[in-house]
Amino acid sequence: MDDKQERWLEAELLVADAVGDVIEHWGFRKALGRVWSVLYLSDESLAAAELAERLQMSAGSVSTTLTELQRWSVVHRVFRAGERREYYEAETDFWKMISKVVSERERFVTRSVRERLARASQLLVGARDAGSRARIERIARLQSFADVAERVIDTFVRSGRADFGSFSDLLTLPRALMNRARRSD
Amino acid sequence: MDDKQERWLEAELLVADAVGDVIEHWGFRKALGRVWSVLYLSDESLAAAELAERLQMSAGSVSTTLTELQRWSVVHRVFRAGERREYYEAETDFWKMISKVVSERERFVTRSVRERLARASQLLVGARDAGSRARIERIARLQSFADVAERVIDTFVRSGRADFGSFSDLLTLPRALMNRARRSD
DNA sequence: CCGAAGTTTCAATTATTTCTGAACGAATTG
DNA sequence: CAATTCGTTCAGAAATAATTGAAACTTCGG
Structure with missing residues (x-):
């Protein structure tokens, strides 16, 4: 018909x-x-x-x-x-598809971003004042974030499992370094 | 300076x-x-x-x-x-960011895609020939894929953990329904 | 080798996304 | 309440991305 x-x-x-x-x-x-x-x-x-x-x-x-x-x-x-x-x-096999895509996207972070963060960090070495130290610290946080992200994604691609628990406070700075107004909403 | x-x-x-x-x-x-x-x-x-x-x-x-x-x-x-x-x-809090984004994207799948798959399935009901049955089966696979995806993402957003193990063979059809040439590369 | 069939490539076009800058509106101050 | 400062919105401009269509290539049979 x-x-x-x-x-x-x-x-x-x-x-x-x-x-x-x-x-x-x-x-x-x-x-x-x-x-x-x-x-x-x-x-x-x-x-x-x-x-x-x-x-x-x-x-x-x-x-x-x-x-x-x-x-x-x-x-x-x-x-x-x-x-x-x-x-x-x-x-x-959907897992093949996902893992391929994720690992491809990961490669980008690894290659390009790492070196730019490192370069930024380089630009600040030697500075001793509080402001500079805080900035260096923050860039370092982003770097270790990149590290953790890479590990997690790597594990994910390999095993199909991911645990993002370690991400929570990675970027949060120690109280001492903070100097912010109070949040309004 | x-x-x-x-x-x-x-x-x-x-x-x-x-x-x-x-x-x-x-x-x-x-x-x-x-x-x-x-x-x-x-x-x-x-x-x-x-x-x-x-x-x-x-x-x-x-x-x-x-x-x-x-x-x-x-x-x-x-x-x-x-x-x-x-x-x-x-x-x-990076976890906040990720989970928000993921759950937002999930919502889309849930709302819009489900009903379209259902509608497509509707259009084929009643057909008895082998071709139609196979097509119905494949749409059903996509639907259960959507179900599983939603569950996994939901768990992920809630717990920070995801296990994609169940995804592997979700879309693969039983041998009997397959009728394909052999893969060449 | 030639010609037909099938595929890829790419410049030009079209569509989509993003950004700008000016206008508008709301809030604040003198 | 006029003037000033911010913030948002939105029409048009600019930048990007996707698609077309046709030419260039590739493969294969004769």
Whole structure:
């Protein structure tokens, strides 16, 4: 029945857009979620052209999106004997997806931020007055925060478990160093 | 010494931009991280004008940014007796910040996505052929994924601990329902 | 080798996000 | 109550990001 087909296409889009919105909320392009969804919902692997058709995207955009999804190990290319085109299927191990994404984001913190904090700290060495000491201390806090964050995320990626308990007071300065007006709300 | 002051300004910007980049990587505006940093590094609470000055932002943009930071409970307004202007200070309990953000993002999944998945599922009820059944099953998987995700995130927000072990095979379909070409890479 | 089919790349366009600056409003003071 | 100081808002400007469409490439069969 044709009615059935039509309903299915509507349902597919509904799901694709929902997933697209979720991952957009987590900082990715909506298209990534939409393409993954169609692949996930499909019985069999699909070629780029079919994705473009179903999601009303251009060939270029589908290509870009598939490349990115593969970079995140969230979609895989599959080989079909005798077929010229390339087919794709969705990764279904969600843990793989999460851990890949998280560790990727972690790498950024590690590499780039660390050295900038260190450089900032360098700029202040030798200063002896109270103000400077307090500033040095605060930068040091951010650095140890980066350390802890890296450890926690690392453990998370490895084991699937995370404990953020140690984060609470990492940034809070000892009373002695504080000199603030009282909070109003 | 003026040299000291200059170095400090440079260090401050270095830190602010580093933090800005991090939080940008996690899906927020860079300005949020920059403003939070300057507040965190400061001895005392600061007024909007000082933030604008130090970060070279317009008054409007500082105002918007501070409002958003407060919405996330990441910056607080403080009252200074006898002063007309409003002053701000950084929240230093990082756990508060994380949990607020995560629970906010969770809310989105809960509200909007659930009903769309349900609607998609509705569209397919009654279909008896194998293809339709498989599709219904896959949508059901996404739904239970949403359930589990919500539980895990909820626990995380409450306890600071998360265990993603249960995620691995949630989306994977039973062999019987699969009909795919073999993976090529 | 040629041509067809499929894919990637990229400059140009379009859409979206963010920021600015000026106007408005509220609060405070002389 | 006029003048001043802050803060917010918002229309338009500027900056970024995503998408298209077409050209360039790649692969493969003949």
